[in-house]
Amino acid sequence: NRDKVNAFNNEIGPLLTINPEVERFNSNLRSRASAEFQKRKNQCLSENAFFRAINVSPNDVPYKVPVPTVKKKQVPHPGVKRQEYKPYPSMDDRMYVDILQTLYRAGQAMERKPSTYINKDEEALRDLFIFRLEDRYDSATVTGETFNFGGKTDICLKDSATNANLFIAECKIWHGPKAFGEAIDQLFDRYLTVRDSKVALMFFVAGNEFNSVLETIKQEAPKHKYFASYKGKREQSSFSYMFHLPTDLEQKVFLEIMAFHFPKA
Incomplete structure (x- = not known):
């Protein structure tokens, strides 16, 4: 009987102590996760508001730099050869x-x-x-x-x-x-x-x-x-x-x- 009691206390006793703590932790987990999420969300919203205030919109201009193809130009003067230009952005x-x-x-x-x-x-x-x-x-x-x-x-x-x-x-x-x-x-x-x-x-x-x-x-x-x-x-x-x-x-x-x-x- 003594060995049985000792074995129970050694194996089961700690669980009886730990389980209430785990249950308390789990019961608060959702609220803690929501609080962390809201904290991060507020931080992102604050940063976005700041950048809007200073008119910073990175890479929001879809313009591309066109590289026109320039054809040979006929110079309207006698004796002058046609001049070719290379494309330039x-x-x-x-x-x-x-x-x-x-x-x-x-x-x-x-x-x-x-x-x-x-x-x-x-x-x-x-x-x-x-x-x-x-x-x-x-x-x-x-x-x-x-x-x-x-x-x-x-x-x-x-x-x-x-x-x-x-x-x-x-x-x-x-x-x-x-x-x-x-x-x-x-x-x-x-x-x-x-x-x-x-x-x-x-x-x-x-x-x-x-x-x-x-x-x-x-x-x-x-x-x-x-x-x-x-x-x-x-x-x-x-x-x-x-x-x-x-x-x-x-x-x-x-x-x-x-x-x-x-x-x-």
Whole structure:
């Protein structure tokens, strides 16, 4: 009898202790799982709301970069042979508009959040704009400080397949009308080739006379030697122009000039 009692206590006794604990655990399992699920769900909803607030929609633009087949062109002059051009990637106008809208919205969002621009230099501000473009287009890559022609461009968007330039942007701290003209000179004289047709200049204004800066841009841009035509105001501080290359009056370039107010204090 003693051995029987001992065997029972050794084999069955622990189960009598463990079973109530297991039952308590199992009874709370559904509520614990629901709580963990709800916690993770709320986290995802919060992240989605944040990205919607800053207008981040990665890879939501279905535009592809068309590569047109250019036929031989008959030059209407006697004695001149037909000239053959190789196909070169060209960016869809809708994609160009989307790039400009993305950059402008990024600048607007930064204006509302001083911590994103205070104590940051031109390169640091440029990187924030690159961040908004980096993963937006499946068929293109975005780089900073990219060598092109005679210098390094601040922002360069390239066709992923051919590595051809699609879009170039230059970022500058606003230093007045004279520096404004020099910035256009730098972009057109040093960075653009005959293959570059869609570009932008982005100015970061630290002073308090922001509206005065916008008026200066509208007055000085038509005076530039490469100016061709004014295409209109796209946004409150974003202006569309047509310029031409220094070496070819007929080679037109879409130039968007943007300004953002990033005061020092």
